[in-house]
Amino acid sequence: MHAIILNDQTLEWREQPSLGDPGPGKLKIHVVWAGVNHADLGQRAGNYPPPPGESDIMGLEVSGTVSQVGSNVERFRVGDRVCALLAGGGYAEEVIVSERQVLPVPEGISLRDAAAIPEVFATAWLNLFMEGGLSSGERVLVHAGASGVGTAAIQLCNAFEHSCFVTVGSDAKIDFCMKLGASTGWNRHQGSFVEAVKAFGGADLILDPVGGSYLGDNQRVLNADGRLIIIGLLGGRSAELDLGRLLMKRQRIIGSTLRSQSSTAKGAILDALYEHAWPRFESGEIIPLIDRTWPIRQVEDAMQYLEDNDGIGKVLLCIDDELND
Incomplete structure (x- = not known):
């Protein structure tokens, strides 16, 4: 797979080893869109490292399609359109994440818009x-x-x-x-x-x-x-x-911080969000707001735009333009 790697303050789209198979209760997502957050700016500056054991690749939220499921996964199947809350790893072609941190894309919402929801x-x-x-x-x-x-x-x-x-x-x-x-x-x-x-x-x-x-x-x-x-x-x-x-x-x-919370805690937050907010996304009462998008190779421009604080809503990165909807 390819991922954004930090090399002496320069962000580079490089080939990396595949993540392998997802373990029990986890699934692999083929990433189509990733959100850009101020936490990513902090991590790049060396002020906000990932929690122990988590990927050092930036990116805290993605949308895409399920490409593989591990044992004991109950709610998702290969091909499902999903969005996910991560502790890291989103600026990449694939991520592996606990089922508890994944939600189905709301009906009527595109993969692009869904990437602006989780974080x-x-x-x-x-x-x-x-x-x-x-x-x-x-x-x-x-x-x-x-x-x-x-x-x-x-x-x-x-x-x-x-x-x-x-x-x-x-x-x-x-x-x-x-x-x-x-x-x-x-x-x-x-x-x-x-x-x-x-x-x-x-x-x-x-x-x-x-x-x-x-x-x-x-x-x-x-x-x-x-x-x-x-x-x-x-x-x-x-x-x-x-x-x-x-x-x-x-x-x-x-x-309060979200990133360092356990997968169980994140799952409880997403369960509440799914219960109370998902019907409102599907009715159009609540909408994900996107300011601008960039292709993944222009991640430097996207992060600078976020840092300049001129926009309204989310900044997104397109990881797979062929599946862009």
């Missing part, structure tokens, strides 16, 4: 409803609302009737997010979001990929019994925490 929607579902425990009537603040995770979170909030405030990098992105279902938003280039979010009614849950530089303002707008879910460190890993506000408002700060 961002699993992240959004995990943190909004499992870690964050959203309950009826609660308000959500989503930072980086135009990102892949952000656009997924907006749609899930809208589908389950939670008002959603977004912070983004332009007025055009605010307009887009509101058309997607956000209640309102704030352009981060206009300064602090605190007063605007307070006017919104504060936040019962904050989904934050920024981290350090937003901590103080996040605390100021987090309501009593509110939960701050930190899923990234784009704004740094250190900041001052107001413990008095934390205690008086009974605020909770939760650190």
